[in-house]
Amino acid sequence: MLDYQHLAILREVDRSGSVTAAAERLNVSQSALSHMIRKVEERYGVKLWLKQGRGLRFTQAGEYLLGLAQRVLPQMEHAERVLTDFAQGRRGALRAGMECHPCQRWLMRLTPRYLAAWPDVDLDVRTAFRFDGVAALLGHEIDLLITPDPVDLPELLFTPVIDYELVLVVHEAHPLARRDWATPPDLLDEVLITVPVGVERLDIYTQFLVPGQCRPRQHRTAETTDLMLQLVAARRGVSVLPDWLVREEGAQLPIRAVRLGKGGINKSINLGVRRGEEGIAYIAGFLSLAQELEVKADPSADWS
């Protein structure tokens, strides 16, 4: 077996110029190096170096192995550093999955900061909205679930990172714009614009329209939230979005946000990880960055 060690010996002998010096640098006896190389030589039936006067001269086979050593050893040594990086959680791949559009928007605010803070961590984002996030987390398909619906399982740990309110977005000249809050019947004559997912995944249906036994006149979809806001600003309909998202992206538009029902629809985004992994440095780092973000978002909450 040609081994890491043998390559290291060859490289060091080449660097130091003698077996004795190499042995000293590698913290073994000169005899040990001689024995090791001798073994390789016997194994393959080829000399790696020859005594030349008081020193050595590499044979062609020795030169060849020396070249291999110089190519391979740096890779191995780098791998050792990478391993300790993994051990200390400085390196990894954080695979995040999301179950809702607002979650994705929220994540996008965090990513630049996270990538800057954890340069050796790959952030993979799974934006498949149809999958079961909890199952993906349990099955190790993802390492982090960003979801509005935490579940209570012993294997998982959920942390809320932001509370928000789902609001109705209307044009500023819309009759509803002056109202304190909207009722389900208010939407009977409206065009409702949502992201393109099944109604069973839309809170506006499950928590508002269905309980109020109402349906909008028309339901259409838009792929992105800024398109949704543009459509509302163009009086093509009304939409439902997180309050902070309207605040951030709709500041310059002629739109208003209206509470849905008297108490509003209150949601939160939660980060789910497998229990036991919350301490891994780059995951813990994500959670703490997420909580910093929440704090910063809070002060401007009274946007009305």
Add this chain to the structure above:
Amino acid sequence: MLDYQHLAILREVDRSGSVTAAAERLNVSQSALSHMIRKVEERYGVKLWLKQGRGLRFTQAGEYLLGLAQRVLPQMEHAERVLTDFAQGRRGALRAGMECHPCQRWLMRLTPRYLAAWPDVDLDVRTAFRFDGVAALLGHEIDLLITPDPVDLPELLFTPVIDYELVLVVHEAHPLARRDWATPPDLLDEVLITVPVGVERLDIYTQFLVPGQCRPRQHRTAETTDLMLQLVAARRGVSVLPDWLVREEGAQLPIRAVRLGKGGINKSINLGVRRGEEGIAYIAGFLSLAQELEVKADPSADWS
């Protein structure tokens, strides 16, 4: 120490899908693999795989090392094959040095055959004419010396591969063309064309002109033998070359070869190697190919 072995284990576990299967394929016990990996894990403080049900799941660190293994192991395995090639003399670098121009011409006839017969041998040709070939051979700068002047040393072994005669080349209309042989005074009024080396290395001087105490009217040089022949054909002068070389390259030219002195200047090309290395396969192969070439060249020796 991250080792060849560990990488091999990871790769085999990945291939076989289980530690037990991998152990069997690697001819060790399942326990041994477990222990080895455990040791690496303890060394670096990072798990490489986790029990998942009855099987395993690689961690990110494990995946990383697996990737390393797939890059590095093929190189190591190739190196092992190369070593056995070296051991059997199927592979090497044959560094040939030459001390004379005819030697180089002669070598060129052999190279295509040699390269075809020994595909894994690199043939390096040192065409530095100023160096001391014997010293280069003794100092392991070259492995093969092609020279007209063998020396008798216990460390070296010389083998003649071709005997030839150094002849004067003149235009077919030149008065000397009808002569059986030329004398030194015949050159007193000639332009002598030789390769550009010092006169002390030119046999025409050391063995003919100097003993005869004559000098040509003019001495000029040409870089290549075919240029020399072209110049002779154009009546720009006379030249001195090996008979076989004139035969091969000058067949279509209006030139004649004339013996130098009554007995001619007889030379031979010898191959010198360090004693003990004549048995190395790719060196022995060179010598035997060289002798075949000699035999083939012989029949047409009476070219006149």
Add this chain to the structure above:
DNA sequence: AGCATCCATGACTTCTACTCATCGATGTAT
């Protein structure tokens, strides 16, 4: 000529690496 230093080698020792036996966990067949 004498000395210092190089690498190779044999004998001895230490400790590593492996096997064996067993355990708990998990998936499967009855």
Add this chain to the structure above:
DNA sequence: ATACATCGATGAGTAGAAGTCATGGATGCT
């Protein structure tokens, strides 16, 4: 549902590898 088969992990014991020490031959330097 329960027994069984099979997986990987682990502790103890052992065979063998790897390392040290002491020494010898060769070479270069003073």
